[in-house]
Amino acid sequence: QVQLVESGGGLVQPGGSLRLSCAASGFTFEEYVASWYRQAPGKERELVATMISEDISPTYIESVKGRFTISRDRAKKTVYLQMNSLKSEDTAVYYCSAIRPGERLWGQGTQVTVSS
Secondary structure, X not given: XXXXXXXXXXXXXXXXXXXXXXXXXXXXXXXXXXXXXXXXXXXXOEEEEEEOOOOOOOEEOHHXXXXXXXXXXXXXXXXXXXXXXXXXXXXXXXEEEEEEOOEEEEOOOEEXXXXX
């Protein structure tokens, strides 16, 4: 069964950290570009970070640069999003996505809430 399963979300205070994980199964994950998206209440889903390969620098939206880091463990078929210095505006459902030409896979999402 083709799956992307996110984990690691939760409630954290402003300034805190979380690490999201996205585990792939049922397909050849290394053939796909890995990305993290998020969707806040009442807003459209936005691309947060993308990792094409270990040889190419990841890309991030401006608002998370210097705070978030995307990484990938090919052996574990898992992509991570380390989120530091979290702000209230980072509150959203975070989705993992695997993309290759003509195909996009999505995880079910994990809620991140930043609040005191």
